[in-house]
Amino acid sequence: MAKLRLLNGKLIDIIISRLSKQLIENHGEFSDSVILGLQPKGIFLAERIKSRLLELSGVELPIGYIDTTFYRDDFRRRDSPLTPNSTNVPFIIEEKKVILIDDVLYTGRSVRAAISAMLAFGRPSKVELLTLIDRKYSRDLPIEANYVGKTVNTIQSQRVIVELVEQGFEEDNIWLVNQVK
Amino acid sequence: MADLSVKHLLGIKNLTEQDLQTIFETADQFKAVINRSIKKVPSLRDITIANVFFENSTRTRLSFELAEKRLSADVINFSSASSSVKKGETLLDTVKNILSMKVDMVVMRHSSPGAPHFLAKHIDANIVNAGDGTHEHPTQALLDTYSIREKHGEVGGKKVVIIGDISHSRVALSNIFALQKLGAEVMICGPVTLLPKYISDLGVKVELDVRKALEWCDVANILRIQLERQKTKNFPSLREYSLYYGVNKKMLNALDKEITIMHPGPINRGIEITSDVADSEHSIILDQVENGVAIRMAVLFLLAQKR
Numbered sequence: 077m078a079k080l081r082l083l084n085g086k087l088i089d090i091i092i093s094r095l096s097k098q099l100i101e102n103h104g105e106f107s108d109s110v111i112l113g114l115q116p117k118g119i120f121l122a123e124r125i126k127s128r129l130l131e132l133s134g135v136e137l138p139i140g141y142i143d144t145t146f147y148r149d150d151f152r153r154r155d156s157p158l159t160p161n162s163t164n165v166p167f168i169i170e171e172k173k174v175i176l177i178d179d180v181l182y183t184g185r186s187v188r189a190a191i192s193a194m195l196a197f198g199r200p201s202k203v204e205l206l207t208l209i210d211r212k213y214s215r216d217l218p219i220e221a222n223y224v225g226k227t228v229n230t231i232q233s234q235r236v237i238v239e240l241v242e243q244g245f246e247e248d249n250i251w252l253v254n255q256v257k
Numbered sequence: 258m259a260d261l262s263v264k265h266l267l268g269i270k271n272l273t274e275q276d277l278q279t280i281f282e283t284a285d286q287f288k289a290v291i292n293r294s295i296k297k298v299p300s301l302r303d304i305t306i307a308n309v310f311f312e313n314s315t316r317t318r319l320s321f322e323l324a325e326k327r328l329s330a331d332v333i334n335f336s337s338a339s340s341s342v343k344k345g346e347t348l349l350d351t352v353k354n355i356l357s358m359k360v361d362m363v364v365m366r367h368s369s370p371g372a373p374h375f376l377a378k379h380i381d382a383n384i385v386n387a388g389d390g391t392h393e394h395p396t397q398a399l400l401d402t403y404s405i406r407e408k409h410g411e412v413g414g415k416k417v418v419i420i421g422d423i424s425h426s427r428v429a430l431s432n433i434f435a436l437q438k439l440g441a442e443v444m445i446c447g448p449v450t451l452l453p454k455y456i457s458d459l460g461v462k463v464e465l466d467v468r469k470a471l472e473w474c475d476v477a478n479i480l481r482i483q484l485e486r487q488k489t490k491n492f493p494s495l496r497e498y499s500l501y502y503g504v505n506k507k508m509l510n511a512l513d514k515e516i517t518i519m520h521p522g523p524i525n526r527g528i529e530i531t532s533d534v535a536d537s538e539h540s541i542i543l544d545q546v547e548n549g550v551a552i553r554m555a556v557l558f559l560l561a562q563k564r
Contacts (some may be wrong), residue, residue: 083270143286144292145286145300146286146298146299146300146328147298147299147300148300148556151562152303152561152562152564157259158259158560158562159259159560160282162286163286163289163290195295196293196297197293207336
């Protein structure tokens, strides 16, 4: 099984800083802005962005976690069963500028489900998407990210594996793996 | 992985402890959903569910219907009182006719023990047993144990007494199975005529004195006297039953600890439980009803994944 390292911990850290600065550029004072991390791994990146923004601009953004399980359109069409995680949005989304954060953007179906899930908490004034890895040319839906860590060209048989220290790994790594069928 | 070991929910007896935990963890998420301002998720929008009730029900039928609607399933309701069952149609024919209308899941209550098991052998839809005679009522036991877990943190190690008409109660049997699988100690208490003869073979303690039972337990689940199922007279009068087995505030005050009071409903106030106990701060009777919707959403969601 061929395994290619896309990003290591140091590069991820640099990218988090760059993405945070792009957010500062676009959101200015961050009045009415909130962060929503997608379960399961987007929440870790969302926490990292939140603390980096605090370091860089002194603003502490409200953060929530959103789980898409009950909103997915591939429920019952998958080989493996879906396991729900907790959704925790401790604020009203009404009229807020939402920054959705996920680890990998692939078909766009998770993001579509996340937008549906988010709308149960109110009508945001604007929604943006931030992703660490953008798998180009593999979208099933017309969804694109506003902030991208790294763009990679992949084929369907490949998988992107995200390992973060928050999950219990010794160091951050993102791999591209060729699956052997 | 959130996956059940069964395709139908026929009873607690054939579930594993892992199944129970999976249902509880899924129900936790649905409980959060039904406490939001928008209480609906689109998970089962391509599923049609038939609620087939051959026996009366208020709470269970409403709770299932609400759970189904909050999962965005299409729902049809059927009750035997207003159907062709009265014209002599068999159970299998009735359900096969309903299934020809492309129904994916059947929630059924029937007065004959084993009716859902019979159905599960003959049809393709997922069956959820909503009570079969005096046999099992699995979703009630799930919501009861879930409510104990919510109140006490866990079910394992807790002492639970089930008081009342054990012989005619499907709630009692399902509760015994669920509590034991989760590691709780179970006692049953009631007049000797309302206790099944060999019940202690299930590994439960048997107590005839309700005061001793209350002293022993952490949780008391009080059942209704099911007069409609009793073919012979099992005790002299309701007044006498109430005198010896009715739980009242005085009994609870005499204990040197606080115990949790549960009741699956419908309550006969003044018979098995007095109003001041049913409405006291130790009672979680209405929490049980709320949790019932979350538990049923979890069961339907998990079974739909098995299709």
